[in-house]
Amino acid sequence: MKSFHLKILTLAAFLSLACTTKVSEWVLLNTVPGQYTLVYFHSTQLSEAIMKQNASISDNIKPANIEFRSVERKDIKEPYFGLYYGNRFFARYNNPGELSTLTTSPLRKKIASEIMSGKLCVLLYLTTGNETKDENGRHVIQNALSESPFRDVITVVELKRSDPGEAHFVSMLLNVEDDLQSIAGPMLFGIFGRFKALEPLLGKGISEENISLMIDFLTSDCSCLIKDNLPGTDILFTNNWDNPATAMVNSILDENPSLQHF
Numbered sequence: 001m002k003s004f005h006l007k008i009l010t011l012a013a014f015l016s017l018a019c020t021t022k023v024s025e026w027v028l029l030n031t032v033p034g035q036y037t038l039v040y041f042h043s044t045q046l047s048e049a050i051m052k053q054n055a056s057i058s059d060n061i062k063p064a065n066i067e068f069r070s071v072e073r074k075d076i077k078e079p080y081f082g083l084y085y086g087n088r089f090f091a092r093y094n095n096p097g098e099l100s101t102l103t104t105s106p107l108r109k110k111i112a113s114e115i116m117s118g119k120l121c122v123l124l125y126l127t128t129g130n131e132t133k134d135e136n137g138r139h140v141i142q143n144a145l146s147e148s149p150f151r152d153v154i155t156v157v158e159l160k161r162s163d164p165g166e167a168h169f170v171s172m173l174l175n176v177e178d179d180l181q182s183i184a185g186p187m188l189f190g191i192f193g194r195f196k197a198l199e200p201l202l203g204k205g206i207s208e209e210n211i212s213l214m215i216d217f218l219t220s221d222c223s224c225l226i227k228d229n230l231p232g233t234d235i236l237f238t239n240n241w242d243n244p245a246t247a248m249v250n251s252i253l254d255e256n257p258s259l260q261h262f
Contacts, residue, residue, distance in 0.1 A: 024219070103237060119154065120248065124157050172235050188200055
């Protein structure tokens, strides 16, 4: 897994050809969320009941950044659903009941609402249930934001890794990088734009310096090069991203020219 610090420094090198729109605002206004695909794998001809079932599933998920497909494979014993992001396999579901809340959930709604209200980003702290480790991370996040001039335009939310109502969301976050599911420690995700999650800060990587680097990246002027090299993974969600509120960060930067950076 590459260092978050290194990636942000590499991206910062592109900012010399910048426009005046900040990265967070440009992504929200101009990008299209990455597409997910839900595939129903089966080995025999579909019955009328299964076709109706799949049509209903397709209709239910249609408003989100996802499409539904049916694929026949002779090498499987039982039909199942597979969730993909691009070419990456995210999750397997053995029956339609497991797809409930796949494309929406209470916390995803809250995060989208915060972004649409003009906030710079949402910092999502994924906790472990180990109170000592979790509290250490909380302390670092609180200190980092208390020192940041952008603290009022950043929302912090917590999510328990074991939360059953957000199981799909947790699974997507743990697929932002290939090896996250094997890491037991707390994680801090920066979420911005149309629900794009940056690769998380982990363990000792949850530091005031790295949180500041993340904020610096999101408040930097965008560039033509960075538009084609945006980091992070888009989260599956049903939302209308039209007509967001004016980005709050702009008034902070207008009132404090010394905070402008490239």
